[in-house]
Amino acid sequence: xxxxxxxxxxxxxxxxxxxxxxxxxxxxxxxxxxxxxxxxxxxxxxxxxxxxxxxxxxxxxxxxxxxxxxxxxxxxxxxxxxxxxxxxxxxxxxxxxxxxxxxxxxxxxxxxxxxxxxxxxxxxxxxxxxxxxxxxxxxxxxxxxxxxxxxxxxxxxxxxxxxxxxxxxxxxxxxxxxxxxxxxxxxxxxxxxxxxxxxxxxxxxxxxxxxxxxxxxxxxxxxxxxxxxx
Amino acid sequence: xxxxxxxxxxxxxxxxxxxxxxxxxxxxxxxxxxxxxxxxxxxxxxxxxxxxxxxxxxxxxxxxxxxxxxxxxxxxxxxxxxxxxxxxxxxxxxxxxxxxxxxxxxxxxxxxxxxxxxxxxxxxxxxxxxxxxxxxxxxxxxxxxxxxxxxxxxxxxxxxxxxxxxxxxxxxxxxxxxxxxxxxxxxxxxxxxxxxxxxxxxxxxxxxxxxxxxxxxxxxxxxxxxxxxxxxxxxxxxxxxxxxxxxxxxxxxxxxxxxxxxxxxxxxxxxxxxxxxxxxxxxxxxxxxxxxxxxxxxxxxxxxxxxxxxxxxxxxxxxxxxxxxxxxxxxxxxxxxxxxxxxxxxxxxxxxxxxxxxxxxxxxxxxxxxxxxxxxxxxxxxxxxxxxxxxxxxxxxxxxxxxxxxxxxxxxxxxxxxxxxxxxxxxxxxxxxxxxxxxxxxxxxxxxxxxxxxxxxxxxxxxxxxxxxxxxxxxxxxxxxxxxxxxxxxxxxxxxxxxxxxxxxxxxxxxxxxxxxxxxxxxxxxxxxxxxxxxxxxxxxxxxxx
Ligand SMILES: Cc1cc2nc3c(=O)[nH]c(=O)nc-3n(C[C@H](O)[C@H](O)[C@H](O)COP(=O)(O)OP(=O)(O)OC[C@H]3O[C@@H](n4cnc5c(N)ncnc54)[C@H](O)[C@@H]3O)c2cc1C
Ligand code: SF4
Ligand code: SF4
Numbered sequence: 001x002x003x004x005x006x007x008x009x010x011x012x013x014x015x016x017x018x019x020x021x022x023x024x025x026x027x028x029x030x031x032x033x034x035x036x037x038x039x040x041x042x043x044x045x046x047x048x049x050x051x052x053x054x055x056x057x058x059x060x061x062x063x064x065x066x067x068x069x070x071x072x073x074x075x076x077x078x079x080x081x082x083x084x085x086x087x088x089x090x091x092x093x094x095x096x097x098x099x100x101x102x103x104x105x106x107x108x109x110x111x112x113x114x115x116x117x118x119x120x121x122x123x124x125x126x127x128x129x130x131x132x133x134x135x136x137x138x139x140x141x142x143x144x145x146x147x148x149x150x151x152x153x154x155x156x157x158x159x160x161x162x163x164x165x166x167x168x169x170x171x172x173x174x175x176x177x178x179x180x181x182x183x184x185x186x187x188x189x190x191x192x193x194x195x196x197x198x199x200x201x202x203x204x205x206x207x208x209x210x211x212x213x214x215x216x217x218x219x220x221x222x223x224x225x226x227x228x229x230x
Numbered sequence: 231x232x233x234x235x236x237x238x239x240x241x242x243x244x245x246x247x248x249x250x251x252x253x254x255x256x257x258x259x260x261x262x263x264x265x266x267x268x269x270x271x272x273x274x275x276x277x278x279x280x281x282x283x284x285x286x287x288x289x290x291x292x293x294x295x296x297x298x299x300x301x302x303x304x305x306x307x308x309x310x311x312x313x314x315x316x317x318x319x320x321x322x323x324x325x326x327x328x329x330x331x332x333x334x335x336x337x338x339x340x341x342x343x344x345x346x347x348x349x350x351x352x353x354x355x356x357x358x359x360x361x362x363x364x365x366x367x368x369x370x371x372x373x374x375x376x377x378x379x380x381x382x383x384x385x386x387x388x389x390x391x392x393x394x395x396x397x398x399x400x401x402x403x404x405x406x407x408x409x410x411x412x413x414x415x416x417x418x419x420x421x422x423x424x425x426x427x428x429x430x431x432x433x434x435x436x437x438x439x440x441x442x443x444x445x446x447x448x449x450x451x452x453x454x455x456x457x458x459x460x461x462x463x464x465x466x467x468x469x470x471x472x473x474x475x476x477x478x479x480x481x482x483x484x485x486x487x488x489x490x491x492x493x494x495x496x497x498x499x500x501x502x503x504x505x506x507x508x509x510x511x512x513x514x515x516x517x518x519x520x521x522x523x524x525x526x527x528x529x530x531x532x533x534x535x536x537x538x539x540x541x542x543x544x545x546x547x548x549x550x551x552x553x554x555x556x557x558x559x560x561x562x563x564x565x566x567x568x569x570x571x572x573x574x575x576x577x578x579x580x581x582x583x584x585x586x587x588x589x590x591x592x593x594x595x596x597x598x599x600x601x602x603x604x605x606x607x608x609x610x611x612x613x614x615x616x617x618x619x620x621x622x623x624x625x626x627x628x629x630x631x632x633x634x635x636x637x638x639x640x641x642x643x644x645x646x647x648x649x650x651x652x653x654x655x656x657x658x659x660x661x662x663x664x665x666x667x668x669x670x671x672x673x674x675x676x677x678x679x680x681x682x683x684x685x686x687x688x689x690x691x692x693x694x695x696x697x698x699x700x701x702x703x704x705x706x707x708x709x710x711x712x713x714x715x716x717x718x719x720x721x722x723x724x725x726x727x728x729x730x731x732x733x734x735x736x737x738x739x740x741x742x743x744x745x746x747x748x749x750x751x752x753x754x755x756x757x758x759x760x761x762x763x764x765x766x767x768x769x770x771x772x773x774x775x776x
Contacts, residue, residue, distance in 0.1 A: 027562050036768030038760065040493045041471060044360035045526040047566045048647050049451050052360050072650050074562060093463040096418055128646065148420065152446065153642050156455065175459050178452075179418030188415040189429050192374045195408040199380060204405070207381035211388070212397050223389030224262055229377055230433040230440060 011077040028055055028070035028081060041085035046071045051157030054127075057081045067125045067159040087158025089169040094176075101184035103142030110173055113140055115166040122160035122170055128153045132160045132170050139173050147174065148181035233653030234559070238661075241612050244584030245622055245659055252578060252586060253630055259589045265596045272599040272607065274519050274664075275549055286744040288682075289544040297516040298547055301531050302538055303745065304754035308476055308498070310735035313489055315478065318502050323349040323725045324718075325487055325503035327474040327533065330361035331450075331710030332690025332717070333509035334457040337466050339718025340507075345725060351501060352468035353490055355510075355528045355759065358461070359454045362511050362526050362691065363710060366450030367569035367643060368434070369442035371704035372407035375431055378439040380404040387705060390436040390593050391698020394546065398677050399696045403705065403712050410711040411443060419456045420445055422640075432574045434703040436593035442704045447569055447643045450707065472499070473532065473759050476738060477506065477540045477686065480731040484685035485540055487733075491759070504728040505721040507679075508533045508688040509714065512669040515761040518550050521666035522565025532757035533692040537673045539741050542681045546671025546694040551701055554579075554597040556665020558620030560651040565665045568623060568644065570594075570703045572660075575640065576631040580622040580659070581610035595700045598664040605663070612661060620661035629656055668706060670697055679717035685728065687721050689713040 011024040013031060020035035029043060044052030053070035060078035070083065092109040099105045106113050113136065122132035131150050138146035151174030161169040198204070214222065234242060260268065270276050281293045285303060294302070324340045326333045329352050340350055352358075373383040383404040388395055411429075415421065422430040422444050431440035445452035461468075474488040478500070487503040510533030514525025523529075538544065555568040573579070573590040579597075581587050581604050588600040601621050605611030611619035625644075629636050637645055637656045648655050671694030679687045690710050697705060745752075762769070 025561060030562070030763070033763040034765050036764050038762075038764055039527070040760070041356075043527045044356055045362075045365050047365055047524070047526075047563075048643070049365045049448070050357075050360045050526070052357055072563075072647065074651075091459070091462050093465060095463065096460070152420070152452075153448065153646070155451065175455060178420055179456060179459065181418075182415065182420040183418040186420070186423065187427075188412065189374070189421070189423065189427060191376060191428055192372075192408055192411050192415070195374045195379075196412050199405055199408055204379050204381045207379075208384050208401055208405070211381065211384055212401070216393050219388065219393060220262075223385055226382075226385055226389075226438050228438045230438075 011075055013075050014078070014080045016082050022075060024075060024077070026075055028068065028073050028075055029053055031075045032070070042070065042083045048072045049155060051155040052085060054084045054087070054157040054159050055081060056084060056159070067127055069127050069157065072127070084158065084162060087161050089158070089161055089172060091172050096179055096183060099180060101144040101180040103140065105176060105180060106139045106173055109176065110169070112166065112168050113173060116140060116168060117166055119165060121163045121165065125159045125163045127157060127159060128155060130154055135174055135177070136168060136170050139177050144177050144180050145185050147177035151177060233651065233658060235615055237615060238612060241582045241584065242658065245580055245624060248584040249624065249627065253627065255586065257586050257589050259592060260596065265592070268599040268603060269595060272603045273595055274521070274552055275595070280519055281548060285748040285750060287538050288541055292544060293548040295518045295550060297518050298513065298531065300754055301516060301535055301756045301758070303750050304752060304756040305745065306476065306539060306738045306741060307755045307757065308489060308738070310738050313498060313735060315500055315733040315735065317500060319499040320351050320501040322351045322501065323504045324507065324721050325501050326350070326352045326507045326509060327488065328361070328509035328511060328690070329354040329358045329468065330363035330509060330511050330690060331454060331457065331707065332714035333507065334461055335711050335714025336507045336509060336689060336718035336721065337461060338464070339715045340722045341464060341466060343719055343722035345722050347464065347466055350466050351503070352466060353472050353474055353501070354468060354470050355473040355493070357470050358468065359458045360526060360528065361454070362529060364450050364454040365524065365526060365567070366707050367447040367567060368571040369432065369444035369449050369704045370707035371434065371437065371441045371702065372411045372443060372708060373404060373439070373441060374408050374411060374429055374443070375439060375441065378441055380407065382439060383407065383441065386437050386702060388698070390702040391700055393698065395698035396695035402677060402716070403696055403709055406712040407708055410708060413711065414453060414456070417456050417460055419453050422446065432571055433591060434574055435570055435591045435597060436702045442571065442574065444571065447571060447641045453707070474536065475757060475759070476735065477536055478502065478733050478735065479540065479737050481734055482731045484728070484730065485683055486685060486730050502730065502733065504685070504725045504730060506686055507717045507721050508537060508673065508686060508692055509690045509717070510692050512691040514666050518666050521552065522556060523666040524553060524556060524565065524567040525666070527760065530758050530761060532759060533688070534672055535757045537681060537683070537686065537688070540683050540686065540737055542683050542686060543674040544672065544694065545674045546699060547669070549670040549699040550666065551594055551668035551670050552598045552664040553667035554594055554601050554664050555623055555662035557660065558618050558663040559614045559661040560653070561616055562651060563647065564618065566647070567665070567667070568660050568662050572623060572625060572628065572641065572644065575636065576628045577623050577625045578627060580624055582612050583610065584622070593700055593702065601664055614661065618663065620663045622659040623662045624659045625655040626657055626659065668701055670694065670699060670701055678720040679713055680720065687717045689717040
């Protein structure tokens with residue numbers, strides 16, 4: 001929300017080179033809005049789930065180039081900020097039904113994965129603290145389960161991909177790994193399939209129809225006295 | 231080190247002191263009468279001065295929040311005379327507006343039912359999946375447990391919705407539940423499983439069984455990203471950063487596509503379509519009654535506005551869902567969601583004295599009301615340095631009850647989001663207060679996802695009827711796929727019977743006439759497309775020179 005009466009300490013941030021005085025306890029996103037920016041690109045869920053607000057920055061006196069999500073990172077004094085709202089990368093097309101859960105799936109679609117230098121730059125860039133290099137390496141070994149597990153919290157923000165010296169796009173590899181894991185290593189839950197079959201056979205239709213035939217009072221009575229197994 | 235300031239420490243100490251005695255304890259659920267009373271006295275929806283009856287349109291007389299009425303009793307942002315409909319940029323069979331779970335599902339089924347891929351178009355305001363769908367943490371309901379079934383689920387849905395649901399929609403919701411989960415697993419969605427390969431199931435507010443399936447606390451992220459991966463693999467045409475701003479009609483009274491707005495170029499585009507599927511999601515960014523919201527940046531009610539301009543019936547928009555537990559501290563993330571699953575796994579709401587005051591899994595409306603009452607009726611809230619009041623949600627109990635490591639394993643996103651601001655939810659509780667979460671009502675649809683306007687289908691949060699006056703956790707995620715898929719199927723079927731006539735925007739003139747006749751004088755315009763968060767000075771000095 002607009003914060004006109006913010007009394008907190010002011011700091012200076014430099015958004016793509018332009019300096020603004022903003023309250024020091026805002027996130028980068030809210031601070032940019034405070035300064036007058038209206039996002040079109042670069043703002044999505046605003047809760048750390050979509051990766052639309054990937055941002056790189058440096059602070060004064062440090063050579064380090066850091067990455068963050070603008071909606072999750074507080075401003076600091078003399079922060080030099082640029083957003084990377086789009087990460088140019090080709091997602092390969094595939095029919096998941098035609099693949100197998102092995103290293104070959106990655107080699108065929110993303111052969112550049114074999115260029116990984118194990119430099120760990122990706123891991124350092126990740127705002128989700130994911131062991132990016134480790135999941136890339138797991139995929140390379142064909143350890144689909146490990147790649148899926150390690151990459152689960154990835155939000156495809158692209159910060160690892162823009163930093164990777166081997167030009168790998170880790171999040172695409174991660175996405176493929178997780179789908180392969182779920183489909184082929186884990187497989188469907190049998191009891192779900194059984195329930196689907198029972199529904200198709202119409203096993204619960206009469207019971208639902210009976211509920212629908214009740215008037216409001218009777219339905220209410222049924223609801224209030226329903227058995228709970230929690 | 232504590233992540234909370236000195237002023238909150240005394241209350242924190244009480245929380246720690248009472249914790250050992252609270253393990254495994256819960257206050258009983260309220261009686262029907264108690265629920266009724268706390269809702270009447272404290273739920274924001276029951277404040278009569280916060281709503282008004284719509285003065286115009288097909289649902290004239292319906293009570294809606296002022297913010298929604300303001301959005302509907304507003305001028306259109308385009309005027310028919312300004313738009314050249316003869317230059318068609320996209321000519322398709324099926325136009326889908328909004329790439330959340332509902333829109334993506336509709337696209338798949340339209341394609342599977344024979345619509346040529348190049349004859350489908352998805353338009354999306356932000357990027358694919360920058361949507362409420364991606365943000366769901368807690369889970370999705372489906373009656374897949376051996377001791378559960380769709381009839382049991384049905385009763386929970388209807389009772390939770392205060393018996394105001396459309397029965398045929400609620401029936402579809404519960405019956406197609408298990409199949410949606412099967413469908414997800416076929417695509418490769420990673421659901422949480424137990425050692426024996428069965429689904430891990432949790433209870434939710436108002437459920438009578440453990441019925442909540444999850445993907446850690448990134449359920450929506452996991453499902454949505456898999457669907458997007460599939461969507462891109464199927465090469466279905468789409469445009470991002472492009473909003474639909476009004477429907478186009480034809481001279482036979484059918485919806486025949488939409489005027490689009492390229493948000494990068496400030497340019498309008500014309501899409502002619504035989505069938506249009508509306509899947510634009512909810513209205514959280516209208517900030518009903520000034521509440522903070524959990525919703526994504528693009529949830530500005532555009533779909534309801536456009537549909538109303540075209541003559542669509544609305545329903546149940548008088549009821550709004552406030553999630554009981556939005557973050558109340560730290561200031562940077564106020565309003566963001568703290569998933570209901572935290573309570574399902576043992577976290578207890580506590581007042582300033584560290585005492586229990588409510589059953590933790592009431593339906594959302596009742597739970598939210600009880601939290602508001604504790605803060606403002608009983609004055610037992612915890613006050614933050616900015617003056618906001620909140621309630622403790624005692625998260626460390628989750629590990630106490632379920633074993634160390636549970637929070638890290640099941641609540642990675644919560645742990646991370648609070649850690650960024652110095653609060654370790656394994657050691658300290660969260661501070662929470664109700665937040666604007668979900669639009670219970672919306673555009674009315676039938677079992678085929680048709681609205682009353684020919685050629686216009688709708689699915690997802692933009693619609694009303696499935697949940698009645700209150701939605702249960704996990705049923706919205708389910709709704710997206712149940713009704714998104716149906717919208718795709720029936721839209722594809724409908725395409726075969728459509729002959730479009732000449733294109734027109736005369737319904738916008740009609741709308742202006744309604745406003746005029748009702749004596750509504752305003753400079754408001756809608757849809758708004760994006761919320762306004764810029765500072766006052768910027769807005770006062772705005773000028774368009776380029
Ligand atoms: C933080 C959060 C947590 C939640 N947790 C749960 C949960 O655990 N379980 C559950 O069941 N439900 C949950 N919900 C609710 C549920 O996720 C949403 O109701 C649901 O995802 C809505 O899906 P949808 O496809 O209808 O809309 P959305 O997913 O919001 O997608 C609509 C899309 O349309 C776009 N759009 C809007 N207007 C236009 C326009 N004019 N032109 C073009 N595009 C437009 C939007 O930008 C958006 O991308 C949660 C919601 C939130 C916000
Ligand atoms: S792995 Fe890469 S894309 Fe995923 S969250 Fe980390 S930096 Fe972003
Ligand atoms: S940055 Fe690239 S090369 Fe370096 S470890 Fe990561 S994936 Fe490998």
